[in-house]
Amino acid sequence: MMADTSNPPLVVDRKARMKIPFVDLDLRDPGERIFDFEDVVIPFTPERARQEASRCIHCPDPAACVGACPAHNDIPKAMGLIEQGRFLEAAQVYHQTSTLPEICGRVCPHEQLCQGACPRNKREEPVLTGALEAFVLDYEREHQPFQIPVGEQTGKKVAVIGAGPAGWAVAEKLVGFGHKITIFDSKPAPGGLLVYGIPNFKLPKDVVWKKWNDLKKAGVAFVGNTYIGKDKTVDDLFAEGFDAVFLGVGSGIDAKMEKTPGTDLPGVYESTDFLIRGNVEPKYLPLEIDEPLKVGRHVVVIGGGDTASDCLRTALRMGAGEV
Numbered sequence: 001m002m003a004d005t006s007n008p009p010l011v012v013d014r015k016a017r018m019k020i021p022f023v024d025l026d027l028r029d030p031g032e033r034i035f036d037f038e039d040v041v042i043p044f045t046p047e048r049a050r051q052e053a054s055r056c057i058h059c060p061d062p063a064a065c066v067g068a069c070p071a072h073n074d075i076p077k078a079m080g081l082i083e084q085g086r087f088l089e090a091a092q093v094y095h096q097t098s099t100l101p102e103i104c105g106r107v108c109p110h111e112q113l114c115q116g117a118c119p120r121n122k123r124e125e126p127v128l129t130g131a132l133e134a135f136v137l138d139y140e141r142e143h144q145p146f147q148i149p150v151g152e153q154t155g156k157k158v159a160v161i162g163a164g165p166a167g168w169a170v171a172e173k174l175v176g177f178g179h180k181i182t183i184f185d186s187k188p189a190p191g192g193l194l195v196y197g198i199p200n201f202k203l204p205k206d207v208v209w210k211k212w213n214d215l216k217k218a219g220v221a222f223v224g225n226t227y228i229g230k231d232k233t234v235d236d237l238f239a240e241g242f243d244a245v246f247l248g249v250g251s252g253i254d255a256k257m258e259k260t261p262g263t264d265l266p267g268v269y270e271s272t273d274f275l276i277r278g279n280v281e282p283k284y285l286p287l288e289i290d291e292p293l294k295v296g297r298h299v300v301v302i303g304g305g306d307t308a309s310d311c312l313r314t315a316l317r318m319g320a321g322e323v
């Protein structure tokens with residue numbers, strides 16, 4: 001039998017790789033992006049992705065990036081495949097350990113996880129593993145869309161409460177086992193935090209809707225505007241014939257500033273309310289919060305984390321002159 005030479009083994013010369021210069025992500029001009037809610041990051045080209053992946057020095061097992069990844073994605077393997085231009089195979093590496101890689105590639109805090117653990121940090125910048133993950137999943141979507149595997153039907157029905165990332169992940173796993181899944185949520189549209197929390201300039205909604213279409217094609221059903229605990233109970237679901245119920249409701253309640261006078265005045269918003277009103281398309285807004293958001297010239301954001309950053313970026317895009 002002839003040896004397969006179509007995919008020659010990766011040559012890893014760590015010293016040579018350490019000399020490959022870091023080139024940061026391309027971002028859209030701030031003067032342009034301040035006027036819209038489109039993605040801030042300019043995606044990699046295939047050539048640029050291969051170049052960036054070639055900066056990986058393929059740390060000895062266990063690589064720090066894999067240990068720091070909550071899903072334990074085999075990042076060095078994916079980096080090797082990307083470097084060789086084998087993007088579809090790299091996408092498969094992510095599918096093995098993650099149900100939402102196209103979303104994690106965009107919104108995971110990579111700087112604190114895989115990229116934060118990368119030893120290239122010691123001298124310069126880490127391998128941009130997050131953007132590379134997003135790149136290969138987009139490439140796969142364009143060239144050979146992934147289909148969620150559906151198992152042989154068991155006749156069992158499972159109710160998933162909460163249409164956010166946890167609910168979607170459970171739904172994908174359970175259709176793989178052949179169960180019928182119905183997801184319930186209090187909001188009109190599926191997505192949870194992916195739709196009602198993360199702004200479009202960080203996570204373009206077409207990425208979210210395409211993933212939801214994958215789930216629908218796999219047979220996952222959605223019932224919106226249904227608050228389990230008020231509109232119906234878990235016992236009602238069992239009485240309706242569901243064999244199991246998964247609770248994946250997340251935490252949608254903001255930290256309160258009850259001791260601070262004035263938090264109930266007009267023009268003062270809690271972050272979740274502000275981000276929903278500012279970022280969600282009107283047709284997907286719950287009825288009780290469908291009135292337009294009013295942002296003044298001068299905006300104060302209290303807090304300094306990711307959510308505060310999302311709020312200030314939203315306020316600027318909505319016309320605030322100073323935040």
Ligand code: SF4
Pocket residue numbers: 055056057058059063064065066075076079117118119120126127129
């Ligand atoms: S930690 Fe960084 S250099 Fe090491 S294998 Fe992971 S991505 Fe590559």
